Amino acid sequence: MAPKTPQWRGLAEQIAQEIAAGTAGYRPGDQLPQIRELVAQGKGSKTTILAAYKALEAEGLVSMVRGHGTKVRERPPHQIRRHQERYVWEKRLARRPGEERRSQGVIDKDTSLDHDQIETHATFSTIPADANLAERFGVETGTLMLHRQYWHSTSGDTTALSLIDSYLVHEVAARNPDLLDSSKEPWPGGTHHQLSTIGIEIDRIDDGVRTRLATQAEARKLGIPVGGAVILLDKTSVSTDGDVVEYSHVVLAGERTELQYSVPLERWTQ
Known part of the structure; x- marks a missing residue:
């Protein structure tokens, strides 16, 4: 049986799909929901959501700045x-x-x-x-x-x-x-x-x-x-x-x- 996808990975993939689709709220420059908001929505624990955001940052999709939250990165030209x-x-x-x-x-x-x-x-x-x-x-x-x-x-x-x-x-x-x-x-x-x-x-x-x-x-x-x-x-x-x-x-x-x-x-x- 295939190993179960970790909850943080599933959340990261879901957000990545929203960014790729250009969904409202997930466009370049948009602020992603605060971690506490996603916890309140039942998306996972603080640790899970933070891990998802860090994975997205490592993939170059978002930027995390202490005190300023997490934003979808602008995409400079190729x-x-x-x-x-x-x-x-x-x-x-x-x-x-x-x-x-x-x-x-x-x-x-x-x-x-x-x-x-x-x-x-x-x-x-x-x-x-x-x-x-x-x-x-x-x-x-x-x-x-x-x-x-x-x-x-x-x-x-x-x-x-x-x-x-x-x-x-x-x-x-x-x-x-x-x-x-x-x-x-x-x-x-x-x-x-x-x-x-x-x-x-x-x-x-x-x-x-x-x-x-x-x-x-x-x-x-x-x-x-x-x-x-x-x-x-x-x-x-x-x-x-x-x-x-x-x-x-x-x-x-x-x-x-x-x-x-x-x-x-x-x-x-x-």
Whole structure:
């Protein structure tokens, strides 16, 4: 005989079905009933209902905040990052007229949202290169770097679509003072156009992809459960002169990010 489903699991599955169906009271942002209300309705003990809510939180369906109850999570857009197509498209955009560059970007391309639905948040600072950055850029440890921190969100939402730490050699970026000014973001045409203003063309981009569990800070910002999976993308841009000109460390929510690659292969000679 099959084991009986625990009461907390049955309740969690019932609520999950209501959320999936978009039932009134179970839509994104809605407050779920207080635990004491469900106890009064005979849904189970306080321990049972708390276990059900914790299971739903672990599955990313709700968020529990002490003193503020349990809410159905907003669902940020799914991202499909077709990196070969994405990088070629972004480089071409840098050569387009200013009006065209200002009206589109890779984030809206990834999410299929309109450009004006995306908000860009940027903070710039100057830091000395640690051993890792120095090795990546081929510079001395302690060399001043421009550290650019970005995150993007949909209009009116505080959930980050991704977390980006970007680095440039400060002396190189300073050839155009506008590149040091975070108020210029979002920059029409992105990094490709920014570097073109100081005479640099990106020749290739090397990606490294791995995964790990989210830290508490990452989970809070990305709107995923603590301990949920994140995708880590190390993106290195190399100039036509063979120099590393930009390095980005990108953190993406694993539950709503898909990486797609199409790799053309050399044909065998007949």
